Amino acid sequence: MNISQILFGILTVLALVSALGVVVSKNPVYSVLCLIVTFFAISGHYILLNAQFLAIVNIIVYAGAIMVLFLFVIMLMNLNAEVEPQKSKILKFAGFIAGLCLFLVIVAALKNADEKTQTQATQLAGGDIGLIKNLGRALFNDYVLPFEISSVLFLSAMVGAVVIGKKE
């Protein structure tokens, strides 16, 4: 048992517990905070895979920006546990069934993923494709067209947000 296996165990437990917390907690602010912890745990997994850039961008973009906006909205709307309308029994039951179906599908899909990931995981842990230098090279040599197109997409989304915000 080496240190990365111990870390993997801790991070996995943390990710699962906090992801459950997002769904279970009654107060939406707690849900947001649990989601942030989940992002941190997932970033930890990225670091174990030697994908440092992905890990830190995950934190900057999701935990640092998107979740702050979520928190803004929730705080300004002042959603509290008491105000939240109670859902009917039938709806809860339907949700339970739907969740079970999803679980079944995931189990079926991951059933024989074992032998494949064993080799891939060992490759990833030793590889350095996730380091920023190699990532930049791959993005600007092999994938330059999709990269630029997605940046135009971002720009148009930004312009759209400004236009909607300007409307009186």
Next chain:
Amino acid sequence: MVLLSFDWFLIIEKAILISIVIVASLVIAMYETWGERKVAAFIQDRIGPDRAGFGGILQPLADGMKLFMKEEIIPNSSNKFLFVMGPGLAMLTAMMTSAVIPWGGHLEIMGRTVPLQIADINIGILYVFGVVSLGVYGVMIGGWASNNKFSLMAALRGASQMISYELAMGLSLIALLMLTGTLSLRTIVEQQSTGHWNIWYQPLGFIIFFVCALAECNRTPFDLPEAESELNFGYHQEYSSMKLGFYLFAEYVNMFISCVIMATLFFGGYDIPFVNDAHLYDQIGNWAALAQVVCLMAKVIFGIFVFMWIRWTVPRFRYDQLMNLGWKGLIPLALANMVITAVVALLKYNNWHF
């Protein structure tokens, strides 16, 4: 112990280093409060604290004692868990940045080379950004959990200010990173060790970064979140005792850390000016590393002094002025700086041919 076979020395070494760094930044933050009062007194032609110890040197201890002895008040209608967590988060995010900072060269202890840095990761400066972007949570959660409209307003103001100035800060650093070609803070310092500090190549970038650092630390002229004339006291209005102390303290820790980052990025970090550091290592060994730490601290203390100087000289911005400066002033300036730097760097790469 066959089960756990890892390098125990590494763990002990890092644990000692982390505790030294944390204790040092807390002590420095403590004495920053004393320094701030002395600088304010000097600028306003007063004496400042002079009762506790020689020249008021024990004043921070007395202040801390006072804060601990005060009554702990938690408002009835507040969210108690988050109310306590707010100051803790503020302190945590303030301390976390110190992990990637190179405090000096390396020590030779019992045949082991111990670098004076907690973690030399190759995304160093991005890690700093990640932690800085998390700094919003302490303010927002504290302000919201107080269940007070003024606190909430101040928290939202503080959060939007921090987010706005983070953008310009990031853009100003992209220009610097184009020149250095690396994100690791130690490599950036080593590149500057010949005396070619980055400030000579990026003066505009430095000014933008400095202004944004002021805004990120909620220092005057950007201390809108605690504008007492409009918002009673700010996001920590409901806080008392050491929880308030933690918020105020986190500001001073942030100030220290941002001065260290500035010194590292623009002023050569732990490099001793006019001295060949590698040569010094051959002559006096471990003492050279300590001299480097002292040199970094001297640069940092000067930076902190400039922060205080600005605080007691410049009045506070109005909120719209703050937003205008951030979005219409600094971001276009940083973008222009980035484009010019990119063009020059590309020309240099092509040996000055178009």
